[in-house]
Amino acid sequence: MQELTHYIGGAHVKGTSGRFADVFNPATGEVQARVPLASAAELAHAVEVAAAAQPAWAAVNPQRRARVMMKFVDLLNRDMDKLAEALSREHGKTLPDAAGDVQRGLEVVEYCIAAPQMLKGEFTDSAGPGIDMYSMRQALGVTAGITPFNFPAMIPMWMFAPAIACGNAFILKPSERDPSVPLMLAELMEEAGLPKGILQVVNGDKEAVDAILDHPVIQSIGFVGSTPIAEYIYGRGCSNGKRVQCFGGAKNHMIVMPDADMDQAADALVGAGYGAAGERCMAISVAVPVGDETADRLIEKLVPRIEKLKVGPYTAGKDVDYGPVVTAAAKENILRLVNSGVEQGAKLVVDGRDFSLQGYEDGFFVGPHLFDNVTPDMDIYKKEIFGPVLSTVRAQSYEEALDLAMSHEYGNGTAIFTRDGDTARDFANRINIGMVGINVPIPVPLAYHTFGGWKKSAFGDLNQHGPDAFKFYTRTKTVTARWPSGIKEGGEFSIPVME
Secondary structure, three states, X not given: OEEOOEEEOOEXXXXXXXXEEEEEEOOOOEEEEEEEOOOHHHHXXXXXXXXXXXXXXXXXXXXXXXXXXXXXXXXXXXXXXXXXXXXXXXXXXXXXXXXXXXXXXXXXXXXXXXXXXXXXXXXXXXEEOOEEEEEEEEEOOEEEEEOOOOXXXXXXXXXXXXXXXXXXXXXXXXXXXXXXXXXXXXXXXXXXXXXXXXXXXXXXXXXXXXXXXXXXXXXXXXXXXXXXXXXXXXXXXXXXXXXXXXXXXXXXXXXXXXXXXXXXXXXXXXXXXXXXXXXXXXXXXXXXXXXXXXXXXXXXXXXXXXXXXXXXXXXXXXXXXXXXXXXXXXXXXXXHHHHHHHHOOOEEEEOOXXXXXXXXXXXXXXXXXXXXXXXXXXXXXXXXXXXXXXXXXXXXXXXXXXXXXXXXXXXXXEEEEOOOHHHHHHHHHHOOOOEEEEOOOOOOOOOOOOEOOEEOOEEOOOOXXXXXXHHHOEEEEEEEEEOOOOOOOOOOOXXXXXX
């Protein structure tokens, strides 16, 4: 069995805590590796190495830091298949989906090549008599990120690429469920020319997380995961004086208007609801058709599509629509929530509870489920299921549909399918959700815009990637300069005023 490592100071380092977590093959249920769980002392050592390396990296001009990102992009493209295979083996998602995971991270790295432009300050000539004023953006120092299992390539790159492009060192604590790809990314960054110690990978659980939150040298923390943990990390990190951005859970609604192209809407719901086995924070988990006739037409279109979905291991290639969920515990939680939906009165139109795959009976596979007549008081509506389960909530009017999405505690993503421009524009303007799709089911912004939800889906003032990333990973310093010529003798005792 493979024993994984940490990556500190440019080298693979064995864990010394004596604690390990099992890494499963979700398709077979077998343990395929062990990953060390760092102690606070191991985390502190990684921070010490990063702090020693960071000042020299910050002194490298932004253009040369950008060249490292250029080379890293080349290496990601070179090793795309290798990265995707390693990701699928530990996560379970299909190879095309795994390659998309890497690609969406790569796009943020490409955006970070613009670091020289994004890090430019402002300058005012002659702000006062003989006085110039200018600002500069400077690195924070040592930064950190705590990333989830569902995007083990994309989200680490969303964090460490802008942090490093800004001149920081970065401590990455990836999910212990699929840690191999983050270790591979660290190797590729150094192959691209990144100095040793600037990107460290420290595997761990809550002990490592708390050590990150409490370490006085770490200046900022990024997190993606569930809302309860996001609230914990945000509160504890902020109380320790750190800059923190946390992204939590989601319950994404897709409103289907009576005038929508029903085939287009059904195709969108199947892809957005069941892709990656529903293990996406931007998955559509609630369909809201407006009017019973619309709902009946939508269900009629959905059922045959869902019943034809192919579920299997990533090794089956293009013959599979989605794979297993990540752990046995995840599977149990999904089925428990499905059973609660039946018990609470929802109509289970497509029942995947008895799904079993020959030859993979011990794998963590979950069949697709479709509910109708779901109501807002049910657990399957209130909770994030994070599985291949689509709930249909019937609304009798556009206003009722809008209120459903606006009233939910989560506000990550949403979508509306309609042919009417006025309705779409009204929806985009009024909805209290961070990312909106109009006839687009998964409205994940491209790298040069920012990603982030509202309400209990996000904590902090700034979003991920785009211009916000360069703001999050730097501090602004403003300089007011006057040279000796023309300075009057004697002290000034009143507040300076620019005349």
